[in-house]
């Protein structure tokens with residue numbers, strides 16, 4: 001049995017770390033987004049309180065706000081929350097974590113505290129005596145964390161602290177005195193931005209002072225009680241913070257002729273119970289402390305926290321179970337992308353890609369693959385538009401469908417756009433995918449009176465969809481179905497990424513985007529092939545078919561070719577379409593980025609952090625080759641010329657229906673006599689519908 005008044009070695013009750021799951025999620029985030037490969041020590045905050053229940057050791061709490069730079073104590077909810085400043089080091093490999101010299105590390109922290117004590121830093125800000133350090137290895141892929149806390153405390157070999165006497169605060173002081181002390185204490189705390197852990201009481205006046213003033217009073221011969229907010233509520237022993245506090249007092253308080261001195265220490269355990277303030281756990285202990293000098297040769301630092309088995313080993317926590325699976329998927333998806341920022345592309349802006357609302361016109365092979373690739377880039381908002389249904393032959397080539405989707409044929413709701421959106425969400429529930437069943441009206445597809453209002457609604461819906469999205473992907477299988485979205489997107493100044501397939505050749509291009517200022521958008525007459533072409537002078541799909549660049553034997557227009565493609569072609573073209581989109585997004589001018597010409601040396605060109613932003617990518621599987629032509633807009637283009645856009649703006653649906661019913665009408669508008677021949681070649685009546693062929 002421990003006697004209350006014998007001379008006992010003081011047992012300091014060590015801190016216990018208590019980590020809220022939000023701490024680990026925040027750690028995951030800051031490591032990925034902010035610290036990245038940097039494994040320097042960073043500031044971290046822990047919170048402790050004197051308000052715990054009876055018989056609990058000191059607990060240092062950590063949550064998401066531990067990483068915040070400024071934590072306002074008034075926001076923490078209770079006045080008695082003490083903010084403990086510490087540092088965290090997050091290792092990049094488990095090996096470094098394991099091989100770290102733990103004794104050396106804690107000695108360094110101890111040395112800092114000792115230096116603070118020797119200088120005036122600890123007297124000026126005694127909260128510095130309370131410190132901690134945390135080392136972590138975070139396995140960000142599966143949310144497993146190896147970690148170890150240290151609460152550094154100074155020890156002086158062969159010199160010990162003894163506890164002589166212990167008195168309850170409420171026995172030591174009368175009721176009136178203790179009430180006065182509480183009042184003075186509250187007034188004292190008001191002087192500080194953050195809650196003070198340490199204080200001093202003038203025994204005569206019961207005024208509460210800072211430790212510095214207490215030491216001065218003491219050294220002038222006044223009786224002073226030194227106090228601390230004791231986070232420990234186990235009645236017999238003081239909490240861990242007293243240890244460094246005694247070292248400060250031993251050094252800074254005037255020495256006597258004796259080897260040791262006695263101090264009265266207030267273990268202030270102010271707490272609220274049932275809405276009432278209680279001091280019944282507070283104690284006053286008399287301690288015997290030895291003299292120490294600034295030249296102490298041997299100082300040890302202790303304080304590594306023991307693990308659950310009371311061993312001096314790190315702890316391991318696995319947080320994967322406490323996250324819901326969708327949340328897990330969400331952070332796992334962004335993990336691979338964020339890792340790009342660590343070394344490969346530190347300047348990449350993933351947010352801007354993620355926030356693009358993408359409209360995919362066509363949900364066939366191109367639509368499916370583009371969607372998957374966009375999702376891999378983290379794009380969260382994807383809308384599919386198509387009017388056809390999943391057929392038996394689709395799933396093997398169209399990567400978002402399975403056999404089950406094609407069963408039921410015409411009788412069931414198995415529209416491609418709806419199925420594609422559903423299945424995309426099966427792959428990743430965090431994606432906001434929607435499917436719209438819509439036929440896109442086309443030039444040369446006659447609109448009779450009986451369907452006029454339906455077609456008008458379809459146009460309206462398409463206009464609305466294009467307005468609501470940031471990037472429009474043209475992924476249909478016919479040339480003429482691209483005309484209307486090209487006109488509307490050009491009018492809305494949206495980025496258009498167009499992808500089209502031949503049998504073994506593909507085209508991926510971005511359309512030029514006009515500024516809307518007719519003077520600026522007028523095509524320059526003195527175009528030089530070595531200059532970049534500004535975006536408002538770049539051509540669209542329809543410009544380029546008329547002025548196809550390069551070798552005419554390999555640059556055949558796609559619609560002259562068979563719509564059956566080599567199976568790998570769609571994956572290549574879809575991937576390139578999305579990667580082109582990504583490069584556009586990384587350029588500060590976005591859709592207004594000019595294009596280099598084929599004459600430019602590509603090696604010299606650093607346009608975005610991901611590389612160049614070409615106008616067109618044309619590839620040929622028979623020779624496994626790729627070219628990057630750029631071409632100016634055609635001033636008589638049937639889709640993007642100023643005349644067409646102005647007429648569309650002025651006349652709206654009345655203009656469009658004339659085009660649907662007679663594509664030759666475009667000739668009148670643009671004044672392009674040769675158009676008829678060009679459009680005849682297109683053989684508009686070959687296939688109708690968006691992507692009713694199996695392979696687009």
Ligand SMILES: [Zn+2]
Pocket residue numbers: 539540541542543544633634637638639640641
């Ligand atoms: Zn054009």
